[in-house]
Amino acid sequence: MKKPPRKRTSKSKVTSKTATKAAGKAGAAKKAPKKTTKKVAKPTRTARKRSKVNSDNLIHGIEPYQARKGEDFMSDDQRDHFRNILLSWKKELMQEVDRTVHHMQDEASNFPDPNDRATQESEFGLELRTRDRERKLLKKIASAISRLDDESYGYCEETGEEIGLQRLEARPVATLCVEAQERRELAERQYSDHDE
Secondary structure (H helix, E strand, O other): OOOOOOOOOOHHHHHHHHHHHHHHHHHHHOOOOOOOOOOOOOOOHHHHHHHHOOOOOOEOOEOOOOOOOOOOOOOHHHHHHHHHHHHHHHHHHHHHHHHHHHHHHHHOOOOOOHHHHHHHHHHHHHHHHHHHHHHHHHHHHHHHHHHHHOOOOOEOOOOOOEOOHHHHHHOOOOOOOHHHHHHHHHHHHHHHHHHO
């Protein structure tokens, strides 16, 4: 009597199964190495100050003002700080104006394709609207510098209260304190609701 042929299993299946089992046993036998923690020296006070001020925190290239304890609001140092911010901002905007003028002069060409001409006109129109907003901003910057000169900078035009250093650093041309600004925006919203 003939024996029926045995089923053959491929070597790859056998080896992969046995390899998986062996890896599982080996992994269970090995212990995870203990983690060692190194003591890191705390940075000094000046190093911590420097690490806090990175390029993200700069206000138009200038570090935020660190008010000293008991310092009067809008002291000479604070006025100098905000004057530097405003002048730096003004310089950035003027560079953008020059860049736009050169870009428009260099790129001004009469494309034969109407679609290309339309795209160029659209891009120029967008740039000019942006520059117009910046022109208005330059006027506000000039006004803020003049308020620095007559020492009324940093005080609310409506209430006469201090605007606050953080608000002024966020918006150096601010003329209203937060509460007065909120009242004005609320009044504008109510007024616009009545018009509709």
